Amino acid sequence: MDSRRAGQEPDRETAPRGRRTHPLLAALLLGCLTPPGPALAQDRPAPARPAQPAPRAASPARPAAPDPAFEATKAAFEALPEAERKAIQDALVWTGDFNAVVSGAFGRRTFDALSAYRTRTGGADPLDPRGRAALLAAGESAKAAARFRIAADPASGAMIGVPERLLSKRTALPSGTRWQSADGRVTLETRAFPPGTETLDSLFDQATAPLPNRKVTYKLRRPESLVVTAEAGPGLSYIRYDAGPQGVRGFLIGYDRALAAEVGRLVIAVANAFEPFPAAGASAPPKPAASGLSAAAAAPPPRAPSSTAEGAGTGLVVAPGRVLTASAVLEGCAAPRIGPSSARVLATDPAGLALLEASGIPAPARLSVRVDAPAAEETLIALAPGPDGGLAAPANAVTGGVIAPLQPGAGGAPVLDRSGHLVGLVARYPTAPRRVAGIVPPARLALVPAQAVAAFLAGQGIAEAKPRPDGGPGALAPALVAIACR
Known part of the structure; x- marks a missing residue:
């Protein structure tokens, strides 16, 4: 080519x-x-070069046709x-x-x-x-x-x-x-x-x-x-x-x-x-x-969705019309919303969980719960919603929680192991987090453990699903939603 x-x-x-x-x-x-x-020299379009005169006996060179795949990828990127x-x-x-x-x-x-x-x-x-x-x-x-x-x-x-x-x-x-x-x-x-x-x-x-x-x-x-x-x-x-x-x-x-x-x-x-x-x-x-x-090495930390207000959090669609989150996300929030739709609280749990009902939300995730607790310093992945899908952040397991660079709006965010099994939900996000240059640095966050999540969902008639062979941390990302309290 x-x-x-x-x-x-x-x-x-x-x-x-x-x-x-x-x-x-x-x-x-x-x-x-x-x-x-x-743009850098090795990753930018080449500057236009002046045309060189062709030999008299040669036919004029035709301009090369654009590469449709390259141009489409460039436009999307x-x-x-x-x-x-x-x-x-x-x-x-x-x-x-x-x-x-x-x-x-x-x-x-x-x-x-x-x-x-x-x-x-x-x-x-x-x-x-x-x-x-x-x-x-x-x-x-x-x-x-x-x-x-x-x-x-x-x-x-x-x-x-x-x-x-x-x-x-x-x-x-x-x-x-x-x-x-x-x-x-x-x-x-x-x-x-x-x-x-x-x-x-x-x-x-x-x-x-x-x-x-x-x-x-x-x-x-x-x-x-x-x-x-x-x-x-x-x-x-x-x-x-x-x-x-x-x-x-x-x-x-x-x-x-x-x-x-x-x-x-x-x-x-x-x-x-x-x-x-x-x-x-x-x-x-x-x-x-x-x-x-x-x-993260160079990727920016996950951002709070721009359409949410203070007190917002993260939810995970676990069944048609059903969203799982941490109950702390709903504290003082009489009218939660998910996108343009209002959400209704169906059930809560003393462990710190809540189940919401909402319409017009994404398809549910194939949730697989991890049975054993993560080892100390085990590498995990936390997911929070962004404007166009899920954004990932690295996390380290500690007793009862994780240390991760999550930003406001991450309360209720799922935390997964490297195989995509649920380890827990972020139980609560600080109301006034410390910031460095406008960004919240890594902080210790408590988790609602996966076992409590499994028991709560089972009590609501939502059974655990076996993950697909091609699953992983990214498999849950399309089911993430931002919960707003307006």
Whole structure:
């Protein structure tokens, strides 16, 4: 297929001609230094080029016809808000389909990643509400499995994402922090230099200086940033530094070439999540070592539906015309609504559950309840409704609840294990949650346990259903609804 068709960009090398860059590092080069917002070189339409005169004997070349599939996917992708476009790209990084910078811009890499994911999973279109919810849930599940946590590094002041399941060893350095795998074959380090102590020029010279056992495979120097990748024997390395009023900050990743297939997407995720100079108020989220909190790598936290007011919550359609939620969602709410329809309370339970009746709601979910309680620190997925479907957030199990970055409107949200079995419902959401830069950081939330949910539904004549073989956390997303108290 001609990649120069209308509206598409050609596949480009990310390293200069004549130099070979390892494929797992190539995706991190130019784009990682570009602030979020503008389209990146490797994922945007190619600029128009002036036509070259054809030889006299040759017939004029016909313009290439547009690719209908590419154009349709582009239109659907660009119709989404920027935050959701970035969340999709981030999820595709974690599913192993996208090896580029999360920018929200559409191009050939994004199109190929969406196509590869759809073909591999055999599921719904990843851009329609149901398919998008499944993709986001799959990405969050993989991220949670890696225990990927974004937090401020106290030693350097930068925000850094760390896959803590792999990089389990943490050591303080004079100018940063080092994380290593148990066998020492993967290392991530942050480094910071106060103003006047180091310059990008000197760091660039050090990183690119000729050494007997090192081959520099790519180097890029910009006024306020640099990137260098290299090969040294069996090892691969990626270095990035950024300069600002606070000095120079950056990170280094080194890993064994034999681990490239496993570590590649983690390297991309770290680079996408790195913020050398975070805004004031965003630089001090809870420390992973102290609280074990989990946060998404680049995808935005779930947002409260814009059509709901304070006191709103989340419901799950469990039978035709029946919605399950936490009873705390309805406290002080005499007239709950689901979409344009009013809702009526049919039953409540001392465990903290309520069953509502409403018309014009989605089809019910095939709910499967988990019998045993989750283990401490087990990775879970919490679902909350968004404007066009379910949005997923990672969660860590703790005694009697979870720790998750859920936003207002998440009271009553279902929490699932990685197989899609219900672990419980968020029992209550704080009326005045703490915010950092306008976003609610991860917090500890109590759960109504799955056993209480099963008993309550059985008492209302709603039997548990066996999940489909192709189920998972995303299977419940289409049955999520927002409950408003107007």
